[in-house]
């Protein structure tokens with residue numbers, strides 16, 4: 001479904017991604033783990049078109065993504081919940097969700113049905129519908145960011161550290177919601193620091209180290225891998 | 236009582252002047268919202284609006300219409316003309332700067348240069364041709380447009396590898412100053428510096444309204460304390476209110492308005508929602524410029540204030556101050572700032588300090604910015620990260 005081949009990305013002189021290749025198949029949860037500054041966010045920002053690559057190819061279904069603008073990539077069905085939530089702070093929760101559905105030309109009834117679906121997924125958002133997004137708690141903002149990304153009805157959803165800064169209980173909730181979203185037919189590329197949880201729900205995983213993919217395997221196998229256990233699972 | 240009378244009158248005059256400032260200020264504030272830079276060419280768009288209005292009113296083809304029709308058509312012409320100009324400036328200068336020069340920029344560049352080719356080559360050709368001048372000019376223009384488009388397309392796509400996009404706001408600012416000079420100089424070349432003055436007949440000075448606040452007897456004479464408003468002033472105020480209400484509705488309650496706000500709040504996040512940033516940025520130029528065009532018409536053809544091709548600097552600067560005063564980035568702030576500036580200017584203008592009326596706006600600006608660095612309605616709190 002998503003195929004990245006030999007991708008190179010630079011920030012000025014910094015070589016942030018070095019010949020990265022990666023593949024995500026329809027229906028999978030694929031997780032990308034790696035230390036701080038490894039280039040995880042850079043990779044999904046490049047897939048979303050926010051960062052331009054120097055060389056390499058990115059394919060989604062039959063479309064080449066490299067030369068497309070971010071909004072065109074969203075239209076193809078690739079959506080992202082970015083690092084740091086990035087909700088529209090002075091807009092209400094309701095309006096944030098509306099922004100998520102920006103690319104879809106839909107009637108009011110469909111829109112409300114979709115919004116209700118998000119409220120079923122995250123009941124907390126329903127209570128906060130009229131509240132300004134900037135005044136939500138960190139966890140609530142994370143829920144909103146995910147719900148907002150889902151409002152475009154993506155076929156591939158990329159999540160950048162959805163569990164960052166959440167209480168353990170909430171981490172569990174978020175990860176089970178991700179599994180539910182996946183069961184509903186959305187393919188997921190999950191960037192995580194919380195390797196333990198990520199590997200638990202993922203089908204396959206990639207390990208990114210200073211811009212290079214160093215390991216890739218089924219998630220269950222990587223969990224057994226000594227190097228991975230040492231570096232990302234705390235021994 | 237004389238003083239009260241004066242106070243009331245100056246307030247009304249100030250509000251009317253302020254509504255013009257507000258219309259212009261909106262353009263600064265909206266563009267700042269989406270691009271975080273001051274589009275210093277905006278005042279010159281206003282100047283062009285004033286000229287479009289001037290020539291439309293003097294044109295014979297409109298003189299048969301009743302005044303209200305003539306006024307409405309002129310207003311539409313000013314707004315459309317300036318909207319096109321604003322969008323053109325963005326396409327010609329700011330977008331290539333922001334995204335890097337590419338083949339897509341060939342057309343606006345070709346359009347720009349073809350105008351010059353038409354003026355100079357066309358003039359030369361028509362002097363030695365038997366064909367009517369307008370045919371020569373049209374043909375020159377289109378031939379130049381097609382060939383320059385092709386030439387630019389080729390060279391731009393070659394150049395694009397070497398020219399990096401610039402996200403530096405200072406570069407954009409300097410470009411804006413350059414465009415401002417360009418428009419000013421073209422204004423001088425085309426329209427000369429002769430002051431122009433014209434007033435739309437029919438609605439302007441024929442009606443005078445006296446609104447009395449209260450009456451009192453002093454001695455045995457009846458005094459009326461109230462204000463005098465001309466039909467022109469009422470028209471300006473009404474038009475400004477209608478346009479601003481429309482804008483505030485658009486930005487606050489429509490899908491497009493939400494997209495504008497989203498781009499202002501967080502460009503990357505907006506892009507991830509599928510919002511086409513360039514389109515939205517272009518739109519803010521279109522909206523801001525059309526309102527500046529309307530302001531040009533209202534201030535000079537309805538209020539009948541004389542102007543020349545340098546008017547954009549003075550008015551633009553004041554409207555910019557109004558935008559900063561109200562809180563740059565905030566549309567409501569532009570309205571508040573504009574009105575405040577208008578009233579302050581009108582008060583100083585009507586007092587013994589009248590020679591300082593242009594300076595007073597800056598004094599207020601400095602005073603307010605010392606108290607509230609973000610402006611009156613701007614965000615004065617540091618964003619939490």
Ligand SMILES: Nc1ncnc2c1ncn2[C@@H]1O[C@H](COP(=O)(O)OP(=O)(O)OP(=O)(O)O)[C@@H](O)[C@H]1O
Pocket residue numbers: 011014016034035036037038039040041042043083193
């Ligand atoms: N806009 C930028 N300009 C310059 N360098 C950047 C930029 N963004 C990221 N980098 C650099 O690129 C490298 C990869 O950054 P990236 O954000 O992709 O890491 P990450 O794996 O997402 O890290 P984290 O887990 O901390 O989020 C880092 O060294 C970072 O400093």
Ligand SMILES: [Mg+2]
Pocket residue numbers: 040041042083160
């Ligand atoms: Mg990151």
